[in-house]
Amino acid sequence: MISDSDRSVYELMSAVGREIESTDEQLAFQDEKFLSWLARDLRGALNNEERTQDELDASDFARRALTRLAVRRAEKALPRRPLRERTAPIAATTEQSLTVASANRCATLLDLAVAAGQGREIWDEPCDRWLELPGDISPGRYVALRVAGDSMTPVLCAREVILIQLDSTPRVDDLVVARLPDQSHVVKRVASIKDGSIELASFNPGYNPIFVAREPSPVVGTVIARFTRG
Amino acid sequence: MSDRFPTSANLLAGIHDGDESAIRELFLLYAPLLRDQARRMGIDGDDRDDMVTTLLDDVVLHLMEHRLAPRDLARYLVAAFRNRARRRHRDSSRRESNMGTASSEIGTAQQRIVAECISEYTLASSTVSDSATPSRLAIVGLARCVAAELSDDEMKMIVGIGRHIPLREIADQLQITYGAARVRVHRLRERFRRIASEYVATLKPNEKNEITRFLRRAEFELTPSTSNHPSAQPVLREQSQ
Numbered sequence: 001m002i003s004d005s006d007r008s009v010y011e012l013m014s015a016v017g018r019e020i021e022s023t024d025e026q027l028a029f030q031d032e033k034f035l036s037w038l039a040r041d042l043r044g045a046l047n048n049e050e051r052t053q054d055e056l057d058a059s060d061f062a063r064r065a066l067t068r069l070a071v072r073r074a075e076k077a078l079p080r081r082p083l084r085e086r087t088a089p090i091a092a093t094t095e096q097s098l099t100v101a102s103a104n105r106c107a108t109l110l111d112l113a114v115a116a117g118q119g120r121e122i123w124d125e126p127c128d129r130w131l132e133l134p135g136d137i138s139p140g141r142y143v144a145l146r147v148a149g150d151s152m153t154p155v156l157c158a159r160e161v162i163l164i165q166l167d168s169t170p171r172v173d174d175l176v177v178a179r180l181p182d183q184s185h186v187v188k189r190v191a192s193i194k195d196g197s198i199e200l201a202s203f204n205p206g207y208n209p210i211f212v213a214r215e216p217s218p219v220v221g222t223v224i225a226r227f228t229r230g
Numbered sequence: 231m232s233d234r235f236p237t238s239a240n241l242l243a244g245i246h247d248g249d250e251s252a253i254r255e256l257f258l259l260y261a262p263l264l265r266d267q268a269r270r271m272g273i274d275g276d277d278r279d280d281m282v283t284t285l286l287d288d289v290v291l292h293l294m295e296h297r298l299a300p301r302d303l304a305r306y307l308v309a310a311f312r313n314r315a316r317r318r319h320r321d322s323s324r325r326e327s328n329m330g331t332a333s334s335e336i337g338t339a340q341q342r343i344v345a346e347c348i349s350e351y352t353l354a355s356s357t358v359s360d361s362a363t364p365s366r367l368a369i370v371g372l373a374r375c376v377a378a379e380l381s382d383d384e385m386k387m388i389v390g391i392g393r394h395i396p397l398r399e400i401a402d403q404l405q406i407t408y409g410a411a412r413v414r415v416h417r418l419r420e421r422f423r424r425i426a427s428e429y430v431a432t433l434k435p436n437e438k439n440e441i442t443r444f445l446r447r448a449e450f451e452l453t454p455s456t457s458n459h460p461s462a463q464p465v466l467r468e469q470s471q
Contacts, residue, residue: 006419010391012372012441013422017392019373020385022270025312029385034403035263035304036238038393042262054258061283062253065290069248072295 064205070173070189071203074155078175083161083227084132085109095123097130098141106130107142107163122185122220131161137225141166144227145177145187151202152187160228162187164221170198175223178212186210187223238303245293253290261286263304264311271315281318285311368433368441375429376422384418391415 024030046054086106090097094108101108109129110122122143131144143164147156155175156162162175170176170190177187178200188200191209198218201209212218235241235255244252261282268278289307292298300306380388383404390400401411430441 009419009423009426012426013388013419014392014394015369016373016376016422017388017390018270019369019392020377021389021392023373024389029382029389030305030308031386031403032302032305034386034390034395035302035308037395037399037403038266039259039263039304042266043259046262054261057261057283058254058257061257061286062250065253065287065294066248066250068287069291069294072291 066191067201067203067205070191070201071155073173074175074189074203078155078223078226080160080226080228081134083229085129085161086132088128088130092127093123094125094127094143097127098143101130102139102141104130105133105139107133107144109144109161110146131163131227133163134225137163142224143221147187151204151207152189153204155203156187156226157228160226162223163225163227165224166221168219168222170219170222176200177220177223178218179220180210180212180218185220239299242293242299242303245290246297246299248294256290257286260304260307264307267308267311268315271312271319273315273318281311281314285314368437371433372426372429372441376425379421379425380418383414384421387415387418388422 020029088097088101088108089104090100092100094110097108107130108127109131110125110127122145133139133142143166144161145164147160147162148158150158152175162177164177170193172190172193174190175187176190177185178198179185186200188202188210191199191201193199193214196214197211198214199209199211232255235244235252241252241255241259245256264282264285265278268274268281273281285307289310376388377385386404387400390403397411397415398408400415401408404411404414406414426441430438433441
């Protein structure tokens, strides 16, 4: 039999217990086991509506966290360099001028929209500007593209120039230029590579990921540097 | 923990590897715990959700970038959250005092009106603190007396009671049997009654009312209990269910 006085003492003990807990700065009286139990208990106590909301929030949270990490990695891997460009000494298409530009330590620079849905066929574009390659970039097959759109902000902003290493094998987290089935070109981050498909994601959360078949490879090349007008 | 991440070590390893489901699991498991901490610290609504999400966001980023591995994940998260909440509270108090100073130092009437409006807004938007209410002060004083006398295990027990944790769970945390836990709770109650009696005796009459207010419903006075046997059941969640 519980007496009323016992109940009252427990109420007071309970109030004092909560006060002790709130001032327990070192968490001396709340060990890992207790807090883990509490976490499970609180999760279990959610009603259906709260649980559904938490599931949605958790998915958003995970996607945002991964994007934020990818942004930081890309910012670190691709420091902004000053843009040095010059007029191409020959009038030719991108494909025709690749070898000549490379021999001159340059890359063909296309004023071409690379953002989602706006790309055109890269190789047939006439090219009248070249990007001078920085000294630390070894000779090879490169093409430079001027970015359009905001799908890759904050890493790639409109009018910035990216240097693409052609014929490279993409890995997860690489920034790549890929050709979509509708023949347009996009610059995206490789979010995942699964058996049959590649997931291409934007940094801007307002854009949905794109899934493309892995074979034949849609990847034109990997972004290895970014340039901005000083 | 879930089937996929049975321990916090598995969960952390998953987060290190950038596993989306591990990050989701971290949120699902610990967001309610941190929200509960926030509520206990008087932080509610959007502020609470923002603080919880921001903390988890930062923790995940650190875990992925620096491969940190806190040994006790729940304690680490709760401690980090409490630190931030305290810092936020300090900043808010400082802002209030700065605003107050600014409004009193401004010369022209027009400037003063603007400053006072901002100051009023800041005061109104800051968390209402009940720390100065008499009943809270009485509880704080009693908690201090209790904390000075109880052992660590008893402190864990009283914190558990404050949380309405089932007695079986408290027994499990203390690594004692359920029967032993019942006996200990009974002893704790008697000790607590004695400490509270002594504490109340030191109070002024108006302060004393604040403590006895808790006990008024039962018309109970802080005198030794007549039910000294351990079979007197504690009012814990397990018994009330």
